Amino acid sequence: MGVFSALTTAVSGMQAQSYALENISGNIANSRTAGFKRVDTTFADLVPDSALNRQISGSVGAFSRATNSTQGDLNATKIDTNVAINGDGFFVVDKRLSGVGSNTTFNNASYYTRRGDFDFDANGYLVNGAGYFLKGQKIDTVTGEVIGTQPEVLRITQEQYPAKATTAIEYRANIPSLPATTRSKSDPANPALRLLNPANYGAGARNPLPAPGTGVVQGQDVSTFLSDSIPGGSVTVYDALGQATTVEMRWAKTVNAGTPPGAVDTWALFVAENTSATGATPAYRAAGQTVTFDGTGKMTAPASGNITLPNVTINGTAISGINLQVGTDGLTQNGDTSGQINARSIRQDGYTAGTLDRVSVTATGQVVGTFSNGQVKALAQIAVARFNADNALKRLDGGAFEETIESGAPIVGSGSSSLIGGNVEQSNTDIADEFSKMIVTQQAYSANTKVISTAQEMLRDVFSIIR
Structure with a gap:
């Protein structure tokens, strides 16, 4: 029985090595397949039940072993x-x-x-x-x-x-305590020439200050207003339909600290509505709040840190409900030799469709x-x-x-x-490793065929006894 068992065991060995070679072949074939996980082969011995002193090594079975948890390059x-x-x-x-x-x-x-x-x-x-x-x-x-x-x-x-309509403009800037207006150049030592003077604009509706008066600069007073104010920067904003328009801002100082006694530095913000306006047509419109600073250059009003821009129509595009957000420290009033506003950041939250x-x-x-x-x-x-x-x-x-x-x-x-x-x-197949396994598999397969040849010779010797 031993010779015949050896034959069947060798056949199982050949079958197991053939199975391993099939996996090796598939791994090599998919060595360039994205995300491929190679299949390794594991072997298990198959031992027949027998007495303790008659146990044999048995035959072999081949099984697949996944490598799904092994990452490729x-x-x-x-x-x-x-x-x-x-x-x-x-x-x-x-x-x-x-x-x-x-x-x-x-x-x-x-x-x-x-x-x-x-x-x-x-x-x-x-x-x-x-x-x-x-x-x-x-x-x-x-x-x-x-x-x-x-x-x-x-x-x-x-x-x-x-599209999203602009609702807020983040504004970070320093306003000079002594603005270098065009009018102040005639007498730099005279602080009154650095202020916006309502008397230069007539009375009633032509008063450019937000209170008292309407807070509107008419077209006929644009040149005077430009000489009394300094530019504050510009930003592109959007309406609900995503139409863009440019908001140009100018600042005008209205009160110097201590004049009259107890007064604080006060500024007014204006938005350009129609810079080419003439006659009584509005050219600039003032924001709804005045802005004040203490002796250290810190903004004291408005306390909310938000300045509501006026509702205006610029080049046919109506803008409304926009807040100029300066926070508690985004807008300061410190000395600046240039006398101009240093706008560090002007950003808005609207955009056109895309x-x-x-x-x-x-x-x-x-x-x-x-x-x-x-x-x-x-x-x-x-x-x-x-x-x-x-x-x-x-x-x-x-x-x-x-x-x-x-x-x-x-x-x-x-x-x-x-x-x-x-x-x-990439595939987690290692070509060099697969070639090594293929050589070992080939040798094991050849060894099993040698066992069959040996068993055949032994059986031939048995048959020769009969002769």
């Missing part, structure tokens, strides 16, 4: 929608069932892959090279909150990003869109799933995997892993 592709997982986890994907475009239907199942060569198709879906569609959750571009709780197939279209220019992926898995109007918004959150036993997942075509009882349920979330945009994970 990350390769930079410079394609913004490509993404690789640095650490454990899998992209959650789905397969198309039928239909095209917005009528595409999917399997409504979740598959898992490390293949991250995603790119947009003609309908705005992110699809990898094996035809799997990326799943995730949409993000509200206004609130920044994730919509829904379950991952769904992501579709990002080229729809317009709506279209999606490009997308990128952050380390946390957010799909971020950059729009033609300069806005950058998070559009979606890529779903990443982890498993307690990721090597127990079932392999599918195209580098995808399917959940099994042995793998456990998916844990949605990237955990300690990070996502790297513009990169793709």
Whole structure:
């Protein structure tokens, strides 16, 4: 029986080495397949039941051993929608069932892959090279909150990003305590010439101060006003339709500290409404509040730190409800030899409508869109799933995997892993290692054939006895 058992054992050895060679062949064939996880071969001895002093080494069985948890090299592709997982986890994907475009239907199942060569198709879906569609959750571009709780197939279209009307202008500047107005150049030592003098504008409706009077500079007084004020900078703002117009600001000092006794440095802000106005047509309009400073140059009023700009129509575009936000320390009054305003920052929060220019992926898995109007918004959150036993997942075509009882349920979330945009994970196959295994496998296979040859010779000797 020993010779015949040796024959069957050698055959099992040949079968096991053939199985190993099949895995080696597949690994080498997929050495350039993105996201591929090689399959190693493990061997187990098969021992027949027998008495303790009659036990034999037995035959062998070959089994596959997954390497799903072994990461391949990350390769930079410079394609913004490509993404690789640095650490454990899998992209959650789905397969198309039928239909095209917005009528595409999917399997409504979740598959898992490390293949991250995603790119947009003609309908705005992110699809990898094996035809799997990326799943995730949409993000509200206004609130920044994730919509829904379950991952769904992501579709990002080229729809317009709506315009936003300007509501606030962040203003950071230093106002000179002694403004160098045009009128003051005739007598620099006379502080009164650095002030806006209402008497130069007539009476009633032509009074340029916000109180008393209407706070309007008429076209016929523009030259006088320009000689009494200094420029405060300009900024482009937007209405609700995204139409742009430029807001030009000028500052005029109205009161010097101590004149009369107890007075504080006081300024008025004006907005250009129509700089080419003539006659009684409004050219500049004053803001609703006066601005005051104490002896240290700190702004004391308005206490809120907000200066409400007047409602004006500039070049046909109406602007309203805009606050000039200076905070508690954004606007100061300190000495400046130039006598001009030093505007450190003028920024507003409105923008025109825009279209999606490009997308990128952050380390946390957010799909971020950059729009033609300069806005950058998070559009979606890529779903990443982890498993307690990721090597127990079932392999599918195209580098995808399917959940099994042995793998456990998916844990949605990237955990300690990070996502790297513009990169793709390569196959974790090591060609040199596979060649080494192939040589060992070939030698083991040849050794098993030698066992069969030896057993054959021994049987021939047995048959020769009969002769």
